[in-house]
Amino acid sequence: MGRYVLRRLLQLIPVFFGATLLIYALVWAVPGDPFAGKCGERACPDSYVQFMTEKYHLDDPWPVQYVYYMGHLLTGDFGQTFGGREISEIIAQAYPNTLKLALMGLLIEGVIGLTAGILTGLRRNGFLDNLVLVSTLFLLAIPTFVSGFLLQFVLGTQFRIIDPTVAEGAPFWDYLVPGFVLASISMAYVARLTRTSIAENSRSDYVRTAVAKGLPQRRVVGVHLLRNSLIPVITFLGTDLGSLMGGAIVTEGIFSINGIGREVYRAIVTKESATVVGIVVVLVMVYLLMNLLVDLLYAALDPRIRYE
Template identity: 70%
Template sequence: MGRYVLRRLLQLIPVFIGTTFLIYVLVWAIPGNPFAGMCGERPCPDSFIASMTDKYNLNDPVIVQYLKYMGSLLTGDFGETYSGLEVGELISLSYPVSLRLAVVAVAIEAVIGITAGILTGLRGRGFLDNLVLVSTLFLIAIPTFVTGFVIQIVLGFQLEIMTPTVSSDAEWGELILPGFVLGSISMAYVSRLTRTSIAENRRADYMRTALAKGQPKRRIVGVHLLRNSAIPVLTFIGTDVGSLMGGAIVTEGIFSIDGVGGLVYDAILGKENYIVTGVVVVLVIVFLVMNLIIDLLYAVLDPRIRYD
């Protein structure tokens, strides 16, 4: 196991370099001068544009720009915005909020989605199965911003069960409903994926062997069926963490959450390329770490998998 972990960590290095280089090129290859609109209605002086271009190394070839950026990044320096603010500080202020929101969303999609999938997968076709299939299809078909607005209007303004917006502290309890909105589509996919995986594994040879041996039904379901059926579900949930953190722009906007989504949105409007690049680099790290954890959990769920 130790050699496998070391090999996987070494494999992450070229993946990280390749993805971050691609991100850097795509962000900084956007046509137009990012400093052109910084002086209001009047055009910026040539001296100002020249100094800003030199400060952000835009005169260098893109590979040189990337190497300088990565050199600063390895020291913990994410660069500065055009107004002189530290990008690393902005990310450190907004990222914990989005991380808590993503954790709540993943917990909701895992608990509700897996439970619904297990119940429908074990019972087979019936009223509950049809209800879950219809409700999950309904959630998948409705855009996230529609779900968010409906919940906010009904529960926030009409029934007054919740506050329509999240406070600046963004405590865990306040993030339950935004987390449900953010994870609603993924919850539907988890439910369907769990149901399908269980239905397929119920007909597997090892299930018939366990039944022929006379093992208790609880052991057959808990040890053999659910553990093997959890592998594709675990893969989906693990990779969904980074997606939820990066795709929370709409949900954070609806509930006025000061997270990464709003930070990226404002950065795109203001052409703050260093903020966009820094946030996406952090998301890449989250994806890589989660994939490594998922690979290690495969051996825990399925004893047939061994890392030699």
């Protein structure tokens, strides 16, 4: 196990540098003047533009800029915005809010999606099965911004069950409705994926053998059927944490959550490329670590999988 983890960690290194290189190249290719609007309605003085260009190495080719950036990043320095604010400070302020939102969404899609998928997978073609299939199709058909504004208006404005916006430093449970909005589509995928996986594995030879041996139904389902059926679901849930964090920009805008999605949007509008790259680098690290965790969970779910 230790050798496998070390090998996987070493494999993450080229993936990390490749992903950051691609992100930096894409951000650098965005057209526009990074100093537009920095000096109000008037154009910035040439001395200011020259000073900022030299400070941030903007006159160098983008591969050279990337080398400078990674050299500072590996020492823990995410750089500064054109206004002089530390990007690490922006991430430290916005990241916890997005993490709460994403974890709440992951919890909702895991609990509700898995429960619905397991029940419908074990009792196919019944009323509950048809109800879940129709409900998940309904969730998949509704865009996130529609469900977000609808729940905000009904629960927050009309019935005043929740606050229409999430305040800074709000407790974890205040993210319940925003988390449901964020995870609604993924929850539908989890329910359908779990149902399909259980339906396929229930016809497997090892399940039939367990039933033929006279094992209790609870043991057949819990030990033999469910553990093997959860492998594709765990894969989806593990990688979905990064997707929820990266795709939270709409939900954060609806509920006025000061998260990394809003910060990325502001940075793109104001041409703060260093801020965009710094935030996306953090998301890349989340993706890589979650993929490693999912790989390690495979052995716990399926005893046939062994790491050497």
